[in-house]
Amino acid sequence: MSLLTNVMHHSLDEGYAEAAARREAEGGEGLPTRLRAKLGLAAALLLAAVVVTLGAAQARISAPTLAKERQQLIDRINRESSDADALQKNVDTLRNAVGNKQRDVLQKHGGDKADLVALLAGATAVQGPGVKLVVDDAKQTKQSSGNGPRESSGFSDTGRVRDRDMQRIVNGLWQSGAEAVAVNGQRLTALSAIRAAGDAILVDNKPLVPPYTVLAIGDGERLSTAFQNSADGLYLRALQQNYGIRTSISAQSEVRLPAAPSLIVRTAKPQEGAVAERGTDTGKGTS
Numbered sequence: 397m398s399l400l401t402n403v404m405h406h407s408l409d410e411g412y413a414e415a416a417a418r419r420e421a422e423g424g425e426g427l428p429t430r431l432r433a434k435l436g437l438a439a440a441l442l443l444a445a446v447v448v449t450l451g452a453a454q455a456r457i458s459a460p461t462l463a464k465e466r467q468q469l470i471d472r473i474n475r476e477s478s479d480a481d482a483l484q485k486n487v488d489t490l491r492n493a494v495g496n497k498q499r500d501v502l503q504k505h506g507g508d509k510a511d512l513v514a515l516l517a518g519a520t521a522v523q524g525p526g527v528k529l530v531v532d533d534a535k536q537t538k539q540s541s542g543n544g545p546r547e548s549s550g551f552s553d554t555g556r557v558r559d560r561d562m563q564r565i566v567n568g569l570w571q572s573g574a575e576a577v578a579v580n581g582q583r584l585t586a587l588s589a590i591r592a593a594g595d596a597i598l599v600d601n602k603p604l605v606p607p608y609t610v611l612a613i614g615d616g617e618r619l620s621t622a623f624q625n626s627a628d629g630l631y632l633r634a635l636q637q638n639y640g641i642r643t644s645i646s647a648q649s650e651v652r653l654p655a656a657p658s659l660i661v662r663t664a665k666p667q668e669g670a671v672a673e674r675g676t677d678t679g680k681g682t683s
Contacts, residue, residue, distance in 0.1 A: 491657055495519070515576065518585035518656035522576050525616045526651035527623070531565065531632070532607035533557055534640030555640045557608060559592035561632075562599075565610060566590065568628025573619050574612035576653050580604045583656040600657075607642075616647030 534555025635641040
């Protein structure tokens with residue numbers, strides 16, 4: 397009974413009592429807890445204000461230098477752009493001059509067939525009935541899981557129009573009876589090249605932007621029907637059905653095509669040795 401009485405009257409031992417007394421004594425001598433928290437918050441705010449002030453001062457000091465460098469860069473860009481525009485204008489002027497001289501040569505030496513030669517060479521602008529074929533990328537590209545007509549090891553099939561697609565379209569129009577063809581305003585000739593640079597399509601080294609508008613001179617209804625029934629027309633239809641490429645073709649009462657921007661005129665000349673050898677052989681034959 398004495399043990400139970402001792403436990404009931406002395407629930408905390410002397411160690412706990414001493415620790416409690418010591419904490420009470422230290423709290424009375426130091427700062428209150430709430431005051432210490434307020435002082436810590438004030439110190440943090442003061443430090444943040446100092447950092448912000450120093451940053452603002454540094455930004456104000458460096459702002460004129462940055463503004464000066466930015467203006468110098470803008471002036472340089474404007475100057476270089478003006479120079480590039482002037483050079484491009486000079487190139488266009490020289491190209492037009494060369495083109496005019498080439499057309500004059502074709503007119504001079506073409507004789508009665510000058511107009512036909514100029515038409516076949518793309519040296520003159522033409523107009524007449526024809527077709528308008530618009531080809532555009534699919535709204536959403538998708539990966540191909542099979543061996544489609546555009547499959548290659550270089551990239552997966554998608555809904556993007558490729559350079560070889562344009563090659564087949566143009567060749568199909570020529571084979572269907574087109575007399576002159578232009579893609580996005582670029583007149584095609586027998587020396588024109590349709591190539592790719594990444595995902596961009598180049599016609600005579602000039603990049604094109606979709607949608608691709610192909611204009612062709614010819615009998616509109618007959619040309620449209622012949623192309624759609626050709627192998628290349630069926631190929632284009634397969635691209636539309638399998639890859640979502642958007643196409644539309646319509647006969648036009650009048651189509652206007654510009655002249656080719658630059659022509660490469662080549663002439664064939666017999667070699668002097670071949671002429672001499674032919675004359676010797678002829679002399680031997682007649683003797």
